[in-house]
Amino acid sequence: MRRFFIELAGFAALWLGVTAPAVAASTPASLKTFLEREGFGGSQLQRRLGNHLFATTIINGRRTALMIDTGSPRTLIDWGTIEQLRLEVRNSHIPVGGIWGLKRGHYGVAHIANLVMGNCTFLDVPITVADESQINAGPGPHLDGLFGAHEMTQFGAIIDCGRQMIYVNPKGPSTATSQKLAAFLGQRGFVRIPMRWDERHHLQIDAGINGHPAKLIVETGASGTLIAEPIARSSGVSFLPLKTRVYDRDAGMIGINIGRVQELRLGDFRIPDAEVVIARIVTDVGAGLLGEEYLSWNFGIVDVGGMNLYLRHPETGSGKKR
Secondary structure: OOEEEEOOOOHHHHHOOOOHHHHHHOOOOOHHHHHHHOOOEEEEOEEEOOOEEEEEEEEOOEEEEEEEOOOOOOOEEEHHHHHHHOOOOEEEEEEOOOOOOOOOOEEEEEEEEEEEEOOEEEEEEEEEEEOOHHHHOOOOOOOOEEEOHHHHHHOOOEEEOOOOEEEEOOOOOOHHHHHHHHHHHHOOOOEEEEOEEOOOOOEEEEEEEOOEEEEEEEOOOOOOOEEEHHHHHHOOOEEEEEEEEEEEOOOEEEEEEEEEEEEEEEOOEEEEEEEEEEEOOOHHHOOEEEOHHHHHHOOOEEEOOOOEEEEOOOOOOOOOOO
8 A cells, every 4th residue: 555644843833722723714825835734745846957847856765856747647767767776677568658659668667665755755656667768868967757647646746837846645635625726726816727637647638729629738747838740730830930850769850840829728728829849749649738838937736636737827916925
């Protein structure tokens, strides 16, 4: 059975009966305070070149770093780190996949005895194993893998992309807390966008590209928003002159375009004149990925436990704290 606990330095303060009612009755001024009162523990995230949010972690006593990746169904550790951790890995016989298609090899499966992230400790964590060395192709801190949606779901994770925080609750997701969060953020100008799981366990939202209905995967691990080329063409996306290619070890050279969407709709949240990346991707991804740039620019808060995404335009409620 999976276990989890939060270390709280000031635990004795919970027993001060005189002050507790006043604290509970007051309205929290920030999201951090609100979530702490709901029993969440938080961990500060960092952002590296390439717009990747990551957390400094400790796995089985070794210092590591994991990208926060809502698009990864499970926590995934790179083979290079597995060798250093000396974990026993079994072959799942499931081919490794990606947005460009299948890769060489099969996923491995293993268990991590303990994973520490900030003041949060996860015990007995099931992981997948694959070659993720491409995430370290550019400059920046070395990443050992991806912190995935499975753990986020189990412990009701809430990711604050703008403030670079991740919060988890040892009691797991709570409908009551999610309803309170919706009211808290609604008062601060946020638009709620319902999420759901697709058939491959990716977080998906209803979207629109120039008025054409689409479904996008919420992908904190993608530096930019990506639209499938056939969808972009059929939706009237303007292709800009800039065109480049990227190299993938398994797929070879891949053509990349930059496009402009007159209106990108995410639920009831609208982004005018949105610039996106356009490429040919596997059909399993659907219309594409909602990437970290629009999540961070619009103060994205991903409530995995409550299955909601919250966005707010930069000019909305600028004088309010959260």
